[in-house]
Amino acid sequence: MVELANVTHAYEDETVVTDLSLAIDPGEVVAIIGPSGVGKTTILRILALFLEPSEGEVRIDSEPIWSLSEDERLQLRRRIGMVFQDASLFDATVARNVEYGLRVRQSWRNRLRDELQSIVGSNGTSEAVTEALDLVGLTDKVNQEARSLSGGEAQRVSFARALAYDPSYLLLDEPTSDLDPRNTDLIEEAILEARDRGIGVGIATHDMHQAERIADRVAVVLGNGIAEFGPAERVFEDPTDERTAKFVSGELVY
């Protein structure tokens, strides 16, 4: 389980997240929903161990990670995958992008060997890379340059890249906000497939319908904190918080 306990975060003087507690279990999809600018991205970055919160604890399997050494934290960090709003692919082939996470987990010796082999052109695509690309339906693009992909394809490659090294948790920051319906469907299918494999998925989205379609639990972020956190069905159909009720019914809260 990856969890935030009473987390507060401020950039310089501006507090973005206040006293927030949240947990993602393996094998579930937790949607973090809320209007733009409420700090959803910050929450995901804190969950991805990318950003140290100003106050509060971040734990993975009850281990408070910011009190660990950098090496120990790296090992925990490597159990997490993240996809950004834009695909953020490296300027290389699809295969090189997707295998990146696997590559950095190898010893320098093996990396050097693979590097030399790829110059000679004798190393094939690893099984994990093919499998990850298969999940997003892009095995035929494996040798294409990443910059030649369409926006939807690039985002699907980005998803495969975060999945190839078999993380325990996957964090997605508005992964479909720039995509057409077909690519959105494909990403959502891949998210559910990842969940069924036992991966805990956290997804930030401003699209309530998307949260309704794929989330097991929903955290509604309004203002600086969480207004409501519970099973998706209950949050959408019978919210206890008044502001949440207004937000899910489409009324403006601000």
Place this chain on the structure above:
Amino acid sequence: MLLEPIAQLLPAVIEHPFREGYVRSIIYVSLYVSVTAVAFSTLFSLPVALVMGFSEFRGKQFVKSIINTGMGFPSVVVGLLVLFAVSKQGPLGAADLIFTREAMIMSQFVLATPPITAISLAAITGVNENVRDAAHVLGGTRLDVALVVIKEARYGIATAILAGFGRAISEVGSVLIVGGNITSSSGISKTRTLTTAIQLEARQGQYDTAMLLGAVLVALVLTVNAIVVRLGDEGAMR
């Protein structure tokens, strides 16, 4: 025909093997000194540019303005300072480097470092921040992230190195001061470069040799610039 004046000069060189050895040794010294200096500059500049591109620290603007000032720093003054450093009374006097290629490498290092650092820094800060962050969240260590950034900025960095080389190879003032423009008794260059040889030959009225050396230098610089333009195009397409 554009190349005719140069072609007319060639027989003069070929007929005089002594002169040919002379020209060849000058080209060799020029390339040796500039390539070595630029290699050291690159090894120094890249980590500096990476640190400056990645982190916020006090005095960063000050360091930036020093680098920018360095780009326009008069080369003869650099030569003078290096001369003081390697002279008998200077801090490096014991190493006896005055009028050596090593001293020339030092002064060209000082000249090439600012442009290489500044252009690399611009290329590194131009790398999409999300791509940098992606390398981190996918499990990369700091070194992995730095390698990704260098790879993403490779066209800009290559341009920076070539710009540094262009400044080094075409520079005359400082190598003249610290190198001394020396040849051996058999007429083989010791510290004579293309630029210092041209000014000497021209002063002595050896215009054909000076012209030939000038043509070689222009060809070198043009080649480097052509590569820079080409890389700029490739980088811009991305």
